Amino acid sequence: MKVIITENYAEMSQKAAEIIIEIVKNNPNAVLGLATGSSPIGTYQNMIKDHQENGTSYKNVSSVNLDEYVSLTADHDQSYAYFMRTNLFDHIDIDQKNTNLPNGVASDLQAECDRYNKLLETLVPDVQVLGLGSNGHIGFNEPNTPFDAVTHPVKLTENTIKDNSRLFNSIDEVPRQALSMGIKNIMQAKSILMVVSGKNKAEAVKGMVQGKITPELPASVLQLHPFVTIVCDKDAASLL
Numbered sequence: 001m002k003v004i005i006t007e008n009y010a011e012m013s014q015k016a017a018e019i020i021i022e023i024v025k026n027n028p029n030a031v032l033g034l035a036t037g038s039s040p041i042g043t044y045q046n047m048i049k050d051h052q053e054n055g056t057s058y059k060n061v062s063s064v065n066l067d068e069y070v071s072l073t074a075d076h077d078q079s080y081a082y083f084m085r086t087n088l089f090d091h092i093d094i095d096q097k098n099t100n101l102p103n104g105v106a107s108d109l110q111a112e113c114d115r116y117n118k119l120l121e122t123l124v125p126d127v128q129v130l131g132l133g134s135n136g137h138i139g140f141n142e143p144n145t146p147f148d149a150v151t152h153p154v155k156l157t158e159n160t161i162k163d164n165s166r167l168f169n170s171i172d173e174v175p176r177q178a179l180s181m182g183i184k185n186i187m188q189a190k191s192i193l194m195v196v197s198g199k200n201k202a203e204a205v206k207g208m209v210q211g212k213i214t215p216e217l218p219a220s221v222l223q224l225h226p227f228v229t230i231v232c233d234k235d236a237a238s239l240l
């Protein structure tokens, strides 16, 4: 595990974007595994800026996202499909046909997870971007998710519902379920890039980097992956 500690969120975002841009420059057909949440927004902003100023092209890039809320349509402003369009896809030259997220309004959620798992057999990310839940979740793999899980419907924990309620008008509007890549899918990426900032993540960062490898802290599994870079600000790294 390579841990890069930055002064603040802005520097974290800059460093993380540089890593992704380098991958795309070296391989114009790269597959990007993408994440939502507030952590990667700055990274995406730097990618957009670089695209506009330096012309890095995503024309032949494909993407797969980690997760999506169940019951939110792609035009709902809290859906992850909407998040990806507004925070990244609409501002770079990626062909939106080559972008993929689980469909949270599929009539058969298990069939949708099966479809996504099949897709992930052919679209293996060159880099998988991850954020970190304050309880150590990655994607929506909540504590005690088995490490061999693949894309599956998830019941969100109270902790995650509370964390994510800040983005909704009220906590009652937060979906109780999501579809998420499993830990096994995440570990199949060729490399992993985690962005994490803030004091409220410090405990989870410590467990992830220095703690025991256990499903109780899903991100601890990353210790088993050969190519992981964690870019974290000094608040998130404060307990290391």
Ligand code: GLP
Pocket (backbone or CB within 6 Å): 035, 036, 037, 038, 039, 040, 066, 067, 130, 131, 132, 133, 134, 138, 139, 140, 160, 164
């Ligand atoms: C959400 C997402 C995760 C994200 C995490 C942290 O629930 N499903 O993919 O990494 O929580 O979010 P944030 O970056 O906003 O703190």
